[in-house]
Amino acid sequence: MRPLRILFRSISSAFKSVFRNLSLSIASLTCIIITLMIVSIAIIFSSNVNYSTKEIEKDLEMVVFVKSETTEEKVKEIESNLQVLPNVEQISYVDKETAKEDMKKENDTYKKIIEGWEEGENPLDSYFIVKVKNIEDMSETAATIKNLEGVDTVNYVEDLVEKMVSTFQIIRNVLIVTVVALIFVTAFLISNTIKITIYSRRNEIDIMRLVGTSNTVIKLPFIFEGLFLGAFGSILPILVTIYSYVFLYDKLGGVLFHPLLPMMQPYNFVFKVGLILLAIGSVVGMFGSYKAVRKYLKI
Amino acid sequence: MSFIELKNVYKVYKNGITAVADVNINIKKGDFVFIIGQTACGKSSLIKLLYREERPTKGQVIVGGINVAKLKNNRVYKLRRKIGIVFQDYKLLPKLTVYENVAFVLDSYGYKESEIKPKVIDALTRVGLKEKLRSFPNELSGGEQQRVCIARAIVNKPKVLVCDEPTGNLDATTSKEIMKVIDSINKELGTTIIMATHDQDIVNRMKKRVIALKDGMLIGDWEKGSYKLDETA
Numbered sequence: 001m002r003p004l005r006i007l008f009r010s011i012s013s014a015f016k017s018v019f020r021n022l023s024l025s026i027a028s029l030t031c032i033i034i035t036l037m038i039v040s041i042a043i044i045f046s047s048n049v050n051y052s053t054k055e056i057e058k059d060l061e062m063v064v065f066v067k068s069e070t071t072e073e074k075v076k077e078i079e080s081n082l083q084v085l086p087n088v089e090q091i092s093y094v095d096k097e098t099a100k101e102d103m104k105k106e107n108d109t110y111k112k113i114i115e116g117w118e119e120g121e122n123p124l125d126s127y128f129i130v131k132v133k134n135i136e137d138m139s140e141t142a143a144t145i146k147n148l149e150g151v152d153t154v155n156y157v158e159d160l161v162e163k164m165v166s167t168f169q170i171i172r173n174v175l176i177v178t179v180v181a182l183i184f185v186t187a188f189l190i191s192n193t194i195k196i197t198i199y200s201r202r203n204e205i206d207i208m209r210l211v212g213t214s215n216t217v218i219k220l221p222f223i224f225e226g227l228f229l230g231a232f233g234s235i236l237p238i239l240v241t242i243y244s245y246v247f248l249y250d251k252l253g254g255v256l257f258h259p260l261l262p263m264m265q266p267y268n269f270v271f272k273v274g275l276i277l278l279a280i281g282s283v284v285g286m287f288g289s290y291k292a293v294r295k296y297l298k299i
Numbered sequence: 300m301s302f303i304e305l306k307n308v309y310k311v312y313k314n315g316i317t318a319v320a321d322v323n324i325n326i327k328k329g330d331f332v333f334i335i336g337q338t339a340c341g342k343s344s345l346i347k348l349l350y351r352e353e354r355p356t357k358g359q360v361i362v363g364g365i366n367v368a369k370l371k372n373n374r375v376y377k378l379r380r381k382i383g384i385v386f387q388d389y390k391l392l393p394k395l396t397v398y399e400n401v402a403f404v405l406d407s408y409g410y411k412e413s414e415i416k417p418k419v420i421d422a423l424t425r426v427g428l429k430e431k432l433r434s435f436p437n438e439l440s441g442g443e444q445q446r447v448c449i450a451r452a453i454v455n456k457p458k459v460l461v462c463d464e465p466t467g468n469l470d471a472t473t474s475k476e477i478m479k480v481i482d483s484i485n486k487e488l489g490t491t492i493i494m495a496t497h498d499q500d501i502v503n504r505m506k507k508r509v510i511a512l513k514d515g516m517l518i519g520d521w522e523k524g525s526y527k528l529d530e531t532a
Binding site: 001002003005006009203204206207208209210211212213214215217218 | 350352372373375376377378379380382384390392403404406407408409410411451452455
């Protein structure tokens with residue numbers, strides 16, 4: 001019972017302290033709010049980039065044309081060569097007759113042209129459809145395939161997707177660096193707030209030490225104060241995240257500027273982000289106050 | 300059996316000043332001991348060694364079976380729960396009432412409110428301040444504030460009461476009253492009292508054991524002694 005009582009007293013004392021040093025608490029809170037807002041943007045952005053990239057990857061394929069005079073055995077060889085490539089997810093073979101039929105079905109113009117061909121004439125080449133695991137390495141894989149014996153050309157939507165993905169990744173990395181830096185700044189600010197609380201209560205702390213209060217009992221309220229500042233500071237960013245993401249999702253029609261880039265479904269996702277923000281706020285708050293307590297409570 | 304034992308204790312501060320030099324003292328349970336000497340003779344340093352506000356540079360300090368020199372920082376509170384400390388400057392918290400100033404000690408130990416109240420009332424009755432529970436320190440006289448400090452020191456019924464110049468800021472009449480309180484704690488509760496002072500009147504009147512220090516060295520240790528610093532032991 002006694003540890004529980006000490007815990008409750010620490011919590012209530014921490015709570016009072018947040019309000020007693022209101023201006024300082026507000027300064028820390030503002031910093032936490034700004035940091036968590038940016039953290040939230042970073043998380044939402046990078047999750048969506050990841051999601052879009054995955055979605056694109058699902059659809060993205062290369063078409064590998066086989067030279068027209070290639071024998072069936074040679075085709076088998078190419079197929080097994082393709083299968084062993086590390087970035088190849090799946091391959092399927094379309095021979096020239098199937099290609100002809102497929103093309104006929106595609107539209108009327110093609111159909112007319114093909115019907116104009118003589119019986120048995122087929123200038124089309126057989127091809128493989130290759131799905132890759134990772135689009136970032138797509139051009140490399142394409143170059144390797146192109147060098148295989150019997151391969152004529154390799155076609156894929158080269159530049160656009162690749163550039164878009166790499167740009168997103170740069171933005172995401174910049175965001176991550178910014179977030180880490182901001183988290184440290186926030187921890188430092190919270191640590192300062194707690195330092196001033198400790199300073200303003202140093203007489204009390206001195207007396208407590210002299211009358212035999214254990215170090216844990218002296219330290220706990222400060223740790224809780226940091227935790228509260230962090231947790232309170234995450235409330236506004238969480239609400240803003242939930243409402244603005246849902247709003248944006250509806251406004252943009254569920255895609256990020258282009259139908260190729262779908263956005264993540266808002267529900268569950270926004271709540272997960274909210275939980276992450278709460279966790280980051282609390283941990284950063286506790287970490288900041290823990291640092292201050294270690295440094296300035298010489299006990 | 301000694302309750303407090305100092306063996307060849309030295310205290311040298313970082314700036315090179317030797318505050319306590321080769322002091323050997325044994326104090327039995329229930330004793331009342333004055334530590335006398337002029338300003339900067341090492342009284343305060345010696346007192347601080349007892350409650351581990353300072354660590355001895357050399358030698359052994361044992362209080363109630365605890366080896367103070369070897370005590371880790373995070374264990375110091377165990378020692379301090381056995382020792383009540385009375386300060387010259389009272390060290391009360393200005394924003395707390397008399398009751399709260401005494402109660403917060405037990406509160407910080409994690410006692411229940413129902414356990415705290417009778418103990419605090421008992422301690423405040425003993426020092427004669429039962430009527431001023433709700434007053435704040437700045438509404439009290441110096442003597443009354445010192446009584447609050449004493450009540451706070453004895454509320455957990457410590458084995459030892461260490462007093463560092465408790466009458467240093469008080470006039471003669473008030474000092475007498477404070478000494479009456481401290482004496483009654485010694486007699487009624489059997490608390491060992493160690494009191495640093497340079498108040499000759501008090502020492503001469505009380506006829507208790509006197510330990511005299513000069514320049515950090517022990518120069519006298521008399522049973523039922525009086526205040527004399529010129530006589531070497």
